[in-house]
Amino acid sequence: MIIGIGIDSIGTDRIERIIVLHGNRFINRIFTSGEQVYCSGKTMIYESYAARFSAKEAMFKALGRGWGECGFTAVEVVSDSRGKPGILLHDSAKIFAEELGVKRIFLSMTHESGVSAAVVILEG
Secondary structure, three states: EEEEEEEEEEEHHHHHHHHHHHHHHHHHHHOOOOHHHHHHOOOOHHHHHHHHHHHHHHHHHHHHHHHHHHHHHHHEEOOOOOOEEEEEEOOHHHHHHHHHHHOEEEEEEEEEEEEEEEEEEEEE
């Protein structure tokens, strides 16, 4: 049964401007160390960060919660050995998902022509 669905998109240039302006202060507030390692190893760094930002926002929407209730690092975008994206929840985001009865999280991300987007589906 679908418990929640969320979608988000963001202009890659917006994330690039914020990172250039605020640097590690922004990156450390929004992204986990694992996400930072992943993104910094990519040739399209800003696209990778933007897609993950969209995934986090989509997850908050699927949970029916704002980022202020969870914190961005409570939602971590990961990839399996084949590159398939997934989400790990920590702290309050994990608690909110458990309260909703979430059993599986599905994530799809994309970036093209300066736009990054993500869709999250919660299954219970």
